[in-house]
Amino acid sequence: MNRRDHRLDRIRQAALTIGLGAAGLAIFLAIWTLASLKLDNDVLLPPPADVLTTYGELIADGSLAGDVKASIVRVFAGFFAAASLAVPLALVLAYSRILRALVMPLIALIRPIPPIAWIPLAILWMGLGDPPSYFITAIAAFFPIFINAFAGGTSLVEEHVNAARSLGASPLALLTTVMLPSALPSIATGLRIGLGQAWMAVVTAELVAAQSGLGYMIQISRLSLETSRVLVGMTVIGLLGALMIGSLGVLERRVIVPWHYPR
Amino acid sequence: MLSIRNIGKTYPNGTAALREITLDVGAGEIVAVVGGSGSGKSTLLRLISGLDHPTSGTIDVDGTRIVAPHPAVGIVFQEPRLLPWLTVEGNVGFGLAHLSRPERRHRVHQALKRVGLADYALRWPRELSGGQSQRVAIARALVARPSVILLDEPFSALDAFTRVELQDHLLEIWADTRPTLVLVTHDIEEAVALASRVVVLRPFPGRVAQVSDVKLARPRDRLSHSFDDEKRAILSALDTTLARRAPPAA
Ligand SMILES: Nc1ncnc2c1ncn2[C@@H]1O[C@H](COP(=O)(O)OP(=O)(O)OP(=O)(O)O)[C@@H](O)[C@H]1O
Numbered sequence A: 001m002n003r004r005d006h007r008l009d010r011i012r013q014a015a016l017t018i019g020l021g022a023a024g025l026a027i028f029l030a031i032w033t034l035a036s037l038k039l040d041n042d043v044l045l046p047p048p049a050d051v052l053t054t055y056g057e058l059i060a061d062g063s064l065a066g067d068v069k070a071s072i073v074r075v076f077a078g079f080f081a082a083a084s085l086a087v088p089l090a091l092v093l094a095y096s097r098i099l100r101a102l103v104m105p106l107i108a109l110i111r112p113i114p115p116i117a118w119i120p121l122a123i124l125w126m127g128l129g130d131p132p133s134y135f136i137t138a139i140a141a142f143f144p145i146f147i148n149a150f151a152g153g154t155s156l157v158e159e160h161v162n163a164a165r166s167l168g169a170s171p172l173a174l175l176t177t178v179m180l181p182s183a184l185p186s187i188a189t190g191l192r193i194g195l196g197q198a199w200m201a202v203v204t205a206e207l208v209a210a211q212s213g214l215g216y217m218i219q220i221s222r223l224s225l226e227t228s229r230v231l232v233g234m235t236v237i238g239l240l241g242a243l244m245i246g247s248l249g250v251l252e253r254r255v256i257v258p259w260h261y262p263r
Numbered sequence B: 001m002l003s004i005r006n007i008g009k010t011y012p013n014g015t016a017a018l019r020e021i022t023l024d025v026g027a028g029e030i031v032a033v034v035g036g037s038g039s040g041k042s043t044l045l046r047l048i049s050g051l052d053h054p055t056s057g058t059i060d061v062d063g064t065r066i067v068a069p070h071p072a073v074g075i076v077f078q079e080p081r082l083l084p085w086l087t088v089e090g091n092v093g094f095g096l097a098h099l100s101r102p103e104r105r106h107r108v109h110q111a112l113k114r115v116g117l118a119d120y121a122l123r124w125p126r127e128l129s130g131g132q133s134q135r136v137a138i139a140r141a142l143v144a145r146p147s148v149i150l151l152d153e154p155f156s157a158l159d160a161f162t163r164v165e166l167q168d169h170l171l172e173i174w175a176d177t178r179p180t181l182v183l184v185t186h187d188i189e190e191a192v193a194l195a196s197r198v199v200v201l202r203p204f205p206g207r208v209a210q211v212s213d214v215k216l217a218r219p220r221d222r223l224s225h226s227f228d229d230e231k232r233a234i235l236s237a238l239d240t241t242l243a244r245r246a247p248p249a250a
């Protein structure tokens, strides 16, 4: 197959994939519409068209943007705090047997506690508002990032170290030219998973402990039986989550570890 | 010139890998090292490369004692061991960090051209075939212009065609600048095709069993009778090392 055929083939494949995805979505919306017509109860299940109208209203009055912004700020605050703690800690533990023995049992004990179980403690410590949400998102993002970064740190290939040493790399140069790059694919995976977890956790935290954000908006709308608002909140959460994880995936393949993926 | 004096290597776990190895390799000479599995061939190269230290004895290259990796000694491993996160260019230029960027690029380009991969500078290692990877590894060893190049079974993972092609290629490169080559191989034909001397190691612990000259003019004809005779001589030397081989301590 020559290069042009090859490209055409890839475009065809991509078109097919996108087409099928769109078809799946359309089928889902159709079923939803039918179900809501059959139920005929806007509190239980408003039709997609109503949800779309509500989208329009919430965008027009600016409240959706406000809630999105509040949630995103919290997610990124927690995510960056978690990442800047988890990655160095994981790498240090990967290389130091003593520290590993000291810290790992603790981590094994804390890790199974779901982020949601931290919420009461977080509220007691920090009250309602932003801080508990930062804390919960950070907890949620921390473990996937830590676990993956640790795996990356321990995946060092001795042959690569020897190759670099034989070419004159100093111990310090080894750290930046061999150890860090070998850990990078796993770190990138951890960041992607961690961001997803943080996004889910922020909504959970806002359901209980905040006075703004998408989670809060869902909760308030439920209390006032405005189900189409609840669905706006939920779909926005889905869309933004997919978008964030997707862009991080692209960043990973194009920028962070392009050498790890075939072109 | 490479001078190995009475070196011994016992690993921390007690394995005596090498004992009393003494060997001089003249400048521009090609020496092949053959021997059964576990006879210490890789250990010997690791010691010469400075990646590991002998428990006794000394190694000098052009009068410099080898105690750590040294720019005068390049090494090509069995597996290419390119760093996957660097492009071909980055891998070849890895050891040239001390040079200015244009100088480095120039040297890298020259080395890649020498192994026939000038167009591959921007590829990732995973985008190369086994033979291409090994060429890059050779370019990487060449680029620092070492006076000694160590090769540990460099072509053993390649198919027969590619192997012969790369052997010939290695000879051409060698003819250019005449570095000293120490080539570990389990391929007797490769040893006879390339080397001016063949060192046969005997295992447990690794010692020199025999050193023989290959008295064939270059270029060598792999199909000639004299080539066969040389092969047979080395095979019979290997045979005796294998017959006397003691089982390793459990
Ligand atoms: N890092 C190490 N620690 C302990 N023992 C080792 C180590 N590396 C090698 N050995 C032992 O030293 C001996 C020589 O090993 P070496 O790898 O040098 O042999 P070799 O001749 O290269 O074998 P092969 O042909 O299988 O590659 C073997 O008995 C091996 O088990």
Ligand SMILES: [Mg+2]
Binding pocket: B041, B042, B043
């Ligand atoms: Mg070996």
